[in-house]
Structures are given as structure tokens and as C-alpha cells.
Amino acid sequence: xxxxxxxxxxxxxxxxxxxxxxxxxxxxxxxxxxxxxxxxxxxxxxxxxxxxxxxxxxxxxxxxxxxxxxxxxxxxxxxxxxxxxxxxxxxxxxxxxxxxxxxxxxxxxxxxxxxxxxxxxxxxxxxxxxxxxxxxxxxxxxxxxxxxxxxxxxxxxxxxxxxxxxxxxxxxxxxxxxxxxxxxxxxxxxxxxxxxxxxxxxxxxxxxxxxxxxxxxxxxxxxxxxxxxxxxxxxxxxxxxxxxxxxxxxxxxxxxxxxxxxxxxxxxxxxxxxxxxxxxxxxxxxxxxxxxxxxxxxxxxxx
Numbered sequence: 001x002x003x004x005x006x007x008x009x010x011x012x013x014x015x016x017x018x019x020x021x022x023x024x025x026x027x028x029x030x031x032x033x034x035x036x037x038x039x040x041x042x043x044x045x046x047x048x049x050x051x052x053x054x055x056x057x058x059x060x061x062x063x064x065x066x067x068x069x070x071x072x073x074x075x076x077x078x079x080x081x082x083x084x085x086x087x088x089x090x091x092x093x094x095x096x097x098x099x100x101x102x103x104x105x106x107x108x109x110x111x112x113x114x115x116x117x118x119x120x121x122x123x124x125x126x127x128x129x130x131x132x133x134x135x136x137x138x139x140x141x142x143x144x145x146x147x148x149x150x151x152x153x154x155x156x157x158x159x160x161x162x163x164x165x166x167x168x169x170x171x172x173x174x175x176x177x178x179x180x181x182x183x184x185x186x187x188x189x190x191x192x193x194x195x196x197x198x199x200x201x202x203x204x205x206x207x208x209x210x211x212x213x214x215x216x217x218x219x220x221x222x223x224x225x226x227x228x229x230x231x232x233x234x235x236x237x238x239x240x241x242x243x244x245x246x247x248x249x250x251x252x253x254x255x256x257x258x259x260x261x262x263x264x265x266x267x268x269x270x271x272x273x274x275x276x277x278x279x280x281x282x283x284x285x286x287x288x289x290x291x292x293x294x295x296x297x298x299x300x301x302x303x
Contacts, residue, residue: 002042006068007061009089011082015061016068017090018042021049023057026101026125027094029087030060033107033132034158034211035167035175037203038062043288044104044295053296056101061090063109065210067203078213084115091123098123102299106130106284108214117241126302127245128295131253131281133260136239136267138220139231141259148257155221163215164208172204182254182280189286196285236267244270246298248291250279272298 001020008014018038028048030041038060045058062069064086065078072078092098103124105113110132117127133141141148157163167174179192215221219230245268251258258275265271274294279286 002045007090007093009086009093011085011089013064013070013086013089015064015070015086015090017059017061018045019057019059020045021055021057023094025055025057027091027099028054028056028058028102028104029091029100030058031087031103031105031109031113032060032063032066033109034214035178035200035204035208036107037067037200039199039203040106040284041104044284044292047289047292048296053292054299057094059090059094061086062203063112065213067206069210071207071210073209075213075216078210078217080112080115080218083112084119087112087116088120088123099125101125102128102295104128104130104295105132107132107281111135114241117243117245118238121242124243126299127241127243128248128298129245130248130284130291131250131256133256134239134241134264134267135220135234137260137262137264139234140263141257142220142222142231143229145257145259148259149222151255151257152222154255155215155218156224158212158215159221163212167208167212168204172201175200175204179282179285182252182282191282191285239267241268242270244298244302245272246295247271247273248276248283248294249273250276250281250283250286252277252279253281255281272301 003019006014006016032038032040041060045060048054048056048058065071091100103113110129113127113129114134117124219232223229261273284291
């Protein structure tokens with residue numbers, strides 16, 4: 001059974017969370033992306049809570065800026081290190097030692113998952129990334145690959161000052177195509193029911209400014225014509241991940257292209273990659289049981 005609660009953190013942030021499983025069990029944390037929320041993980045929370053699938057304590061926070069979590073208006077409040085700090089403090093609120101046995105992250109959640117694994121390898125057992133680019137390969141592709149530059153152009157739209165007003169207009173008319181215009185999502189899985197749309201409406205009605213601030217604060221987006229590049233060159237020590245890592249990649253993701261996987265082993269020595277044809281960026285919605293079973297198999301291989 002899914003429980004919901006608000007967790008106040010020492011840094012002043014409050015995260016609204018969804019969770020399942022008994023406190024004190026090995027902790028599994030799930031991080032969502034844009035324009036999603038913690039509810040996307042409900043099937044996986046229940047799956048991994050069950051004794052036959054590990055009996056974990058599963059917690060899925062809504063990231064700051066989403067749903068009922070704290071949503072500061074200042075763009076600077078969404079810098080990556082602050083969201084990584086949220087994860088660290090959430091884990092400490094669950095376990096005295098702050099250990100996360102498995103961190104599962106998608107899209108923007110993956111950006112903070114990569115950062116957490118880099119900064120806190122001693123507190124993390126395993127990392128599972130679902131269609132979220134590693135900062136090393138992402139900066140390379142944004143700088144050098146015109147196809148990825150074009151695929152990521154939407155990031156500059158979402159960083160516009162009027163983005164949330166445009167996105168919320170006319171019953172979120174500009175939001176639904178994020179889900180429906182990718183190949184398999186348009187004709188394959190039928191997951192975007194009216195009930196799911198209503199779950200999204202409830203999340204988005206709480207506000208989109210925090211979510212858009214993620215795009216405003218990041219320098220990792222395509223360079224606009226006539227503007228200087230702000231894409232950083234990160235030192236290697238900020239990029240290396242030394243925990244067992246499973247990267248699960250749906251190949252029909254129109255926003256994040258498979259070139260982002262090339263050279264990933266340079267930064268992640270304990271790496272497994274699973275490529276999934278016929279699935280899109282929204283694979284957690286499309287095939288949750290398949291995603292769960294592949295994650296479970298990875299966890300069992302790395303006990």
C-alpha cells in the first residue's frame with residue numbers, strides 16, 4: 001500500500017513523498033523527471049516492497065518545485081548540488097547512516113542521481129538510470145552533435161520567462177504532446193488514460209515554475225543563435241561514478257539520442273547498459289513491469 005507524507009529536511013526544504021514498505025528495511029529511492037511526479041513510480045514501489053522482490057523500504061519524493069514539495073521562486077534554488085543535498089537529507093531521515101541501497105532515477109531525476117552517486121559513493125549501493133544522460137556525454141553531445149542539439153532545443157523553450165504560462169494554457173495543450181509525439185507513445189501502449197491525465201493535471205495545477213526553473217538554471221542546454229556557449233567543461237573528478245550502475249535506455253526517445261551512451265564506460269567503470277527498442281522516454285509508464293524485472297535482475301547480479 002502506498003503511503004504519502006511530507007518530510008521536512010534540515011536545509012529548509014519539504015518534500016512530499018510516496019512510499020511503501022516498512023521503515024528499517026534496505027532503502028530504495030526513486031527520482032522522477034519533467035513533467036512528471038512521484039506517482040509514476042507507484043507500481044515499482046509496490047513491486048520492490050514485496051518480500052519476493054527484495055522487501056525494500058521504497059521512497060519516491062516529489063523533487064523540489066514539483067507537486068506539493070517546496071517550490072522556491074528563485075532560479076538559483078534549483079542548482080544541482082541543492083537537489084543532491086535534498087536526496088542526502090531524505091536518506092538520513094530514513095536511515096541513521098543515510099545509506100541508499102538502490103537509487104532509481106529517470107530524466108531530471110537521473111541528473112541528480114548521477115550527481116549523488118559521484119558525491120556519495122560510500123552511501124550508495126547501486127545506481128539505476130533510466131533515459132537520463134550522464135553529464136560527461138551530455139556536454140560532449142551538446143557541443144558536437146547537431147542531432148542532439150536539435151533534439152534538446154525544447155530546453156530553451158522551457159527556460160523562457162513565460163514558459164509556465166504557455167504550458168498551462170488551454171488545459172495544458174502544449175504539455176500533452178511531450179507524451180504523445182514520441183513514436184511508441186503515440187501508437188503503442190495506451191497508458192495516457194483520462195485517469196492518468198487527471199493525475200498530471202493535479203500535479204501541474206500546483207504550479208510549473210519550479211519545474212521550469214530546472215531548465216533556467218542549467219547551463220547544459222543548446223546554445224542559442226548569437227549567444228555565447230555556457231556549457232561547462234567539468235573536471236573528471238565531478239564525473240566519475242564508482243558504484244555498480246545499470247543504464248536502461250529506451251531507443252525511441254526523441255529527446256535523448258543513443259549517442260549519449262557512447263563513451264559512458266569512461267566515466268562509469270562498473271557499468272551495464274540495457275537498450276530497449278520500441279520504447280520511448282516514457283518507458284516507466286509504458287512497461288513498468290518490464291522495467292521492474294530488469295532492475296531486479298541487475299540488483300540480484302550485484303548482490
